[in-house]
Amino acid sequence: MEILDGKKLAGEIKTQVKFDVENFCKEHRAPMLACILVEGDKASEIYVSSKVRACEECGILSKVVRLSSKITQTELEKAIDNLNKDININAILLQLPLPPHLDSNLAINKISPLKDVDCLTDTNLGSLFSGKNQLAPCTAQGIMKLLNKYKIAIEGKRAVVIGRSLLVGKSVSCLLEQSNATVTICHSKTQNLKSITKDADILVVAIGKAKMITTEFIKEGAVVIDVGINRESGKIYGDVDFENVKEKCSYITPVPGGVGPLTVACLMENTLKLSKRQYEGGTNSYTSC
């Protein structure tokens, strides 16, 4: 069994982005990422700080737009529109979840697809779905990079994804299918889950339940990717029961240190990618998608 070291790969990705940003800055202003943070969610504060820190590591500029938890939908959308129009901003991230009185779908779709660094607007998701692969949500992208880094064969393999969130389950299913895996998406209504996961050469788990996946869900020699981050009495656990499962797998991601760090690293990559594309398309190209 080999550990899929996401932390190490994330470091390599960030080093590469830093190098590419330095080159990019020879001719252009440094890329700038704007993070919109609607106050009131503690985890969001932590996530945004770690994104800002990663920007600093990579030579990417960042700006946190803090908004009151009482902001109206109209005010939020106005704030997004200002960032769309600001030619100094290359990438916009709306930190989720939003307070319940705000409509995150409407807000997300106000982000210009050219600056939508999380790939969550309908236009960018449609482009992902139809296989144009210009951008993908960061976590899904990180998973693919990890598989590629360890030269894990995907074509013709059975991949099973548990969880159907847009950000992870559905997006990674798309990417796995585009790499020619035969993909099954499982979810809360799936019956006989074990009988399905036991066919998986590659199993991606994004459920949000600590240690739910034990050895009887696993095919001998499977590659297991654990996207879960569950906090229990001060410790972090994945969705996979690592100690129980590890000897049955060929490869497995640890939690923490597996998929988590890759999300932020891919965010850096996407920020640079969008900046480059904006320069290629003309600086003021935010409306021309």
Place this chain on the structure above:
Amino acid sequence: MEILDGKKLAGEIKTQVKFDVENFCKEHRAPMLACILVEGDKASEIYVSSKVRACEECGILSKVVRLSSKITQTELEKAIDNLNKDININAILLQLPLPPHLDSNLAINKISPLKDVDCLTDTNLGSLFSGKNQLAPCTAQGIMKLLNKYKIAIEGKRAVVIGRSLLVGKSVSCLLEQSNATVTICHSKTQNLKSITKDADILVVAIGKAKMITTEFIKEGAVVIDVGINRESGKIYGDVDFENVKEKCSYITPVPGGVGPLTVACLMENTLKLSKRQYEGGTNSYTSC
């Protein structure tokens, strides 16, 4: 075994659309569908005629924009843009395939999402992918209507879709998943296809190979949806070997008379849906998506 009578259901859908269009016309101008037909493909000519005929049946106006097979990409996009701007046109269909010198993806994405009746623009596909389900490609939608008409349970069932085209395979996979099936998409790189299809409670086949699916691919009691239309020596065959398979299924679509007629019926429904939405959003709303 029961036959899933798509032709009959298509008739019912068109009757309903006709009724709804009559009501709609009490307050509004009749909906109008524009079909862009780039000359040179014989099958396309036939398909467009049948769409025009369906419009007549339903009280929907239609306009065929015939373009020379030698048209340039710029000219094609200009033609699309004129239809986008024309407030008399509610729905635009670009008949595919285009001649090889034209880029259909670029052309499709020139269609305003508000008039994109086939649901093929990135924006509308993203909306489908993210489960907003405002619109879906007509064939995928027709398949779901057929399953619903015959009260076939979908939730918790294993669905296997063979074929991953945007118009059919990927889109119907999305809709089946949103109806809480556990969906597997198979394609040319899938290994051991039979072992996968034999788990399918619902099997959707969109491969384009006459009579490829025989009884050894089928689970006893499965629901089989055949999207294939293969012409061989003057006869039309599905992708499923109907005579061989029929006794093993609980339900099966015939070819012709199964999925085929539903595509055009759903096109009529989508045209009306877009017209209604444009009036709700203000007549001149083509830019406001």
